[in-house]
Amino acid sequence: MVDFNSFKLSKCIQDALVDIGHVKPTPIQEKSIPALLEGRDLLGIAQTGTGKTAAFSLPMIEKFISNEVKLMPNHCRAIILAPTRELVTQINESILSFSKKGNVRSTVIMGGVSSAPQVIALNEGVDIVVATPGRFIDLMEQGFIKLSQVETFVLDEADMMLDMGFYEGVIDIASKLPNLHQTVLFSATMPKEIETLANQILNKPVKVEVAAQSSTVDKxxxxxxxxxxxxxxxxxxxxxxxxxxxxxxxxxxxxxxxxxxxxxxxxxxxxxxxxxxxxxxxxxxxxxxxxxxxxxxxxxxxxxxxxxxxxxxxxxxxxxxxxxxxxxxxxxxxxxxxxxxxxxxxxxxxxxxxxxxxxxxxxxxxxxxxxLDHPFHHDYPLSKPKAKKRYKGRRRR
Known part of the structure; x- marks a missing residue:
């Protein structure tokens, strides 16, 4: 049986996982964490609720704990982009719980709230920035976020981000990153646009997939x-x-x-x-x-x-x-x-x-x-009715 001990994570991370009841990794974690600890790029196809956050955040927390770096103002070591404010908030909460016993700092950058506290947090330098793409791009263009110390770039729910029109924005961010960095892309589906994006920003990635695309949970x-x-x-x-x-x-x-x-x-x-x-x-x-x-x-x-x-x-x-x-x-x-x-x-x-x-x-x-046995039932034909074939009379000779 594989458990988190098999990844040989730092004791402070393992203690934090025990505190929150994480004992056995999920399939996506089991497949992703070893590759990410090796520094490989990764393309992951997985639905929400499969444990992706721990899959991409534990390796970066491990790297940052074992190799501390002095950050310059407005710099960060990792960028995690996610499409919604709720998801950004929850990713950051998970990171805080995983890293609470280590010296790793994270902050949230998102729209819908004042940017002033976010700018203050960035001024001091922060290990991990978890952000929605719109606010991140805005602050980056204003010079409040600088990318020269970024080591890890993560796109979570990438297909949803592209649906929201952030393809060019993601490409622009990726183009400004240092040559040596790790990129992780997670998506629930694999449309052609995601394939194109993956080919542009990933370098010889490990591909992991834990369920058939667009499948629903059996339970x-x-x-x-x-x-x-x-x-x-x-x-x-x-x-x-x-x-x-x-x-x-x-x-x-x-x-x-x-x-x-x-x-x-x-x-x-x-x-x-x-x-x-x-x-x-x-x-x-x-x-x-x-x-x-x-x-x-x-x-x-x-x-x-x-x-x-x-x-x-x-x-x-x-x-x-x-x-x-x-x-x-x-x-x-x-x-x-x-x-x-x-x-x-x-x-x-x-x-x-x-x-x-x-x-x-x-x-x-x-x-x-x-x-069928409810008081408001109404019959509908679930399948499309087949078009009737038009009768063509036999031609007389």
Whole structure:
């Protein structure tokens, strides 16, 4: 059995891992950490919840503890870019827990909050910068972040970052790094754009993959409820009557839908919070804190949270709408069944959702089981009706 001791990490790291209950590495950690400790570049294909943060952060923390460097002002030794503020915050929290017994400093750089404290932290020099790409590029262009001492460059959830339009920004950052540095790229999917990016910024990388691309976790019980659009709210409220589900995330594909669902649940005395891009970072953090602590039972979110929330013990994920981009279905339901646990994912499907449901089933390579015995069921043809062949009469001679 492989355990963290087999990586021969510093005692302070091993003690920190014991303190937080990390004993056996996940498959992505088992495959990635040895290569990264050797200084290799790495291309990792893995979904959220597989332990990627420890996979890329433990080797850099080990390197920084065993080889201290005096940093010049506004310099750092590692850059970790992630697409959302929530994910950046959670990556930094993990790094703090892994490095709490070693002399390694990290800081968060992200939009939605004042940049002044971030600039002050950078002025002193910091080992690890965990950042969203937009704010990082902004501060870099203003001269508050300098790259000449960077040893490690990490892109987490790279496919989502490119979807957000940061391809050129990532290339620009990579072009300014020292010739000798390590690059790590993690992505949940492998579209052509990621392949192109990997070829540009990685040097003879080790490739690790722990699950088939776009697969869903086996321990998630998935089902779909067909209903008329006007009955979705009634169906949702009936599902929430199951009090055994104490921590629930509901995903909507638009901000206005989040507000409508939150208002519906609040009127029905369901404790609820929300996350979407119109909220300040403070409001989003408060919603996550309340949800994590159990102060609220339900969190309603847009896809901004589908890869940015890492909360244990989420009992149930409900797709109020099917996502237009099928890959987001995988990320949404991946909020449950974290770290080997079991979970449940339900999808509410009206006529408008049917083409998106078909795309999801094509992507994951299986049909999602239908629940028929509920009071708001409505029959829909799940497969596209075949076009009727036009009869061509036999030509008379």
């Amino acid at each position: 998630i019980e998935q089902s779909v409820y067909f209903t008329l659009a006007e009955n979705k709210n009634y169906l949702l409220l009936s599902l929430l009557e199951d009090k055994t589900k104490s921590r629930i995330i509901i995903f909507c594909k638009a901000k206005y839908a989040v507000s409508e669902v939150v208002e519906l649940l609040a009127r029905s005395d369901v404790s609820v919070g929300e996350i979407h891009s119109n909220l300040t970072q403070g409001q989003r953090n408060k919603a996550i804190e309340d949800f994590t602590s159990g102060a609220i039972r339900v969190l309603v979110a847009t896809d901004i949270a589908s890869r940015g929330i890492d909360i244990n013990d989420v009992d149930l994920v409900i797709n109020y709408n099917m996502p237009e981009d099928a890959t987001y279905y995988v990320h949404r339901i991946g909020r449950t069944a974290r770290a080997g646990r079991e979970g449940v994912a339900l999808s509410l499907c009206s006529e408008k959702d049917l083409p998106f449901l078909r795309n999801v089933q094509k992507l994951i390579g299986k049909n999602i089981s239908q629940v």
